[in-house]
Amino acid sequence: MAHSMNMWIHNGDWVSGTSKEDERFIGYVESVDAYGTVKVRVTQCDHTEAVGEIVESSLARLEKMSEEIQMDEADLKAMMDLALMTRDKAWFEDLYSALRMVQFQSKPHTGKDRGTSFGTGGRRVTID
Known part of the structure; x- marks a missing residue:
């Protein structure tokens, strides 16, 4: 059921999640392909070298962040x-x-x- 909520993740959305290299991050979505692979521009990460870079993740490993900040x-x-x-x-x-x-x-x-x-x-x- 959590995966179906993530289907609503689009370009520009802010997300938190885990990369394919198991890094915890926050960033915004650069692209989503037909296979559920998401490219995210990292703004915060437990691996500091990833900040500012694009990491790949799957929809199942992401959670859309609230827009009510x-x-x-x-x-x-x-x-x-x-x-x-x-x-x-x-x-x-x-x-x-x-x-x-x-x-x-x-x-x-x-x-x-x-x-x-x-x-x-x-x-x-x-x-x-």
């Missing part, structure tokens, strides 16, 4: 930098919206601050 303001700003470096405008805009929500939720609310703006402080960013 809470990020704080620093995490979101770091991800926004990555979106800028990769020139991914849609991702940047999504992250910026999430940052505004985090800032809004962390600010103490009084009756006076309803007109508060969460702009970039006059800084404009252009992504080609």
Whole structure:
């Protein structure tokens, strides 16, 4: 039954699992072939030399990670930098919206601050 849940793993999904060399890792899916072999770009691993590399695993050895990860303001700003470096405008805009929500939720609310703006402080960013 666990294997059928893993059938929903697609390119770009974050997964944790074990490689064919029995390394525990976390990373994102680069590709899935028709035979269930998955290539994963490793971001964390118990074998430090594998970080940043692509490892192979099977669907049966992977678990899709939850997409409900809470990020704080620093995490979101770091991800926004990555979106800028990769020139991914849609991702940047999504992250910026999430940052505004985090800032809004962390600010103490009084009756006076309803007109508060969460702009970039006059800084404009252009992504080609």
